[in-house]
Amino acid sequence: MDINILHQILEIAFQKRVSDLHFEVDNPPFFRGRGQLIRSKMQNLTPGDTEFIAARVLEQNNRQINSDFKELDASYALPSGGRFRASVFKQRGHFGIVMRVIPPHVSTFQELNLPPVLEEIAKAPNGLILVTGPTGNGKSTTLAAMIRCINEHNNYNIITIEDPIEFLFTSQRSCIIQREVGIDTASFNSALKAALRMDPDVIMVGEMRDTETIDACIKAAETGHLVLTTLHTQGAVSTINRIVGNFPPDTQEIIRQRLADILVATISLRLVKDKTGESILPVVEIMRATTTIQACIREGRLSELEKHIENGSSQYQMQSLDQHLLQLYKQGQITIEDAKRLTHSMDLERKLMFDS
CATH class of the missing domain: 3.30.450.90 (Beta-Lactamase)
Incomplete structure (x- = not known):
């Protein structure tokens, strides 16, 4: 070699x-x-x-x-x-x-077959946006598309903290600073603390790996910044549970309150082959922090989240994983076998019969 x-x-x-x-x-x-x-x-x-x-x-x-x-x-x-x-x-x-x-360039939401509502979510003035999913299911690519959207539409100072830096951005309307853990900074947590002294509007953190980083992201969102980051979780419920579960039991109620106050949305991703086997499609769960969703998070009623996500599809453009799987199946883009394989619930076929 x-x-x-x-x-x-x-x-x-x-x-x-x-x-x-x-x-x-x-x-x-x-x-x-x-x-x-x-x-x-x-x-x-x-x-x-x-x-x-x-x-x-x-x-x-x-x-x-x-x-x-x-x-x-x-x-x-x-x-x-x-x-x-x-x-x-x-x-x-x-x-x-x-x-x-x-990929050699940062794709748009349309090029990635992602729901258009992500552009509206990316334009939030402050708060916390969480992009979740298993390894290799498009989290980094989706985050990059959101940063591209912000860069094209806003005059912001954007700071990214990554391990390693993946997509390279060119400043357009926004100024973009990219820092790599291990080379430009010692850790996500130390870089987040430093970022707050760098006049940021938007902070993108490659991954929330530990309690200190999670707490720093929440604090940054609480102080008026837009924070975008990722977690290796399967959906909205497991995402909230993972964040809250990182903290001691006697502080978890406070963390739920803080999280409910600053959460903008969770975007949970899975990738699936289309029927031809030639293309890969994203299956996306989108939960936005409506007042109802916020109340569920504050009060720990997480089992109700999927119901509220599905009920908010028309007004807030939210969607559960099952709703998107059924949509892709009805459009003839994926097989029912792939839909069953990716679903988190046991009643996908019942939903299919009910929606038919």
């Missing part, structure tokens, strides 16, 4: 629009395309090959492999401009690397 071969492999991935590459010892490189992991016809990688790739990724991020290395998330850029999010790790004593292709 040398740098030219590595870059040739990465260029192929970029041009073929695969989503991920896997480099592991005793296997050839794997590519993920249209949701499927595809084994390449290249030679099996040796321990020296994967160590070489790991070293190049760390080198580009001003870091070196040392004896106690375990794992690292970083970005990697090709001379041609192609960019990747790299996860470097050890497995069975050898290096492994998974690299995610970062």
Whole structure:
């Protein structure tokens, strides 16, 4: 393995629009395309090959492999401009690397097949917007589309705090500052504290990983800023539970009050193949903080949230995951089997019969 071969492999991935590459010892490189992991016809990688790739990724991020290395998330850029999010790790004593292709431009909501109401949500003057979902289901891409929307329509100072930086933004109407954890700042929490002294209007935090970061995001939203961030949760109910559950039991009622006061919306994402298998579609749950939703959060009546989300579809353009799954199925875009696989509820078929 040398740098030219590595870059040739990465260029192929970029041009073929695969989503991920896997480099592991005793296997050839794997590519993920249209949701499927595809084994390449290249030679099996040796321990020296994967160590070489790991070293190049760390080198580009001003870091070196040392004896106690375990794992690292970083970005990697090709001379041609192609960019990747790299996860470097050890497995069975050898290096492994998974690299995610970062699209060359920040897409619009329309290009991503996301509901138009996200533009209205992104224009909130302050508060907390949460984008949630499992790993690899479009959270970063959706956040980037929201930042693009704000950048195009508002004269704001936008600060992003990421680990690593993924999409590169160019300031348009807004001024955008992008900081990377581990390179430009020590942690999400310390960067958030510093951001409040940098005249921000909008703060984008790549992920709320711990209680301190969650609390700092809530405080930033309480002091009049718009904060956008992500969580690895499945939907609105699990998102509220995750946030509140990070705090000691004797403070959870106060956290629910604070969260209800500043929440703008939760946007929960899953990706599904269309019927042709050629395209990937987002399935989106959208909960907006209406007075009814706020009351449910304050009083801990989270089991009622889905009902209020579904009832608010026409007036507030909210939608539950099931509502969107049924819509996509009725439009002939996805199969009923995929709809059943993604639903959180046991009565999707009953809803289908009721809506027919």
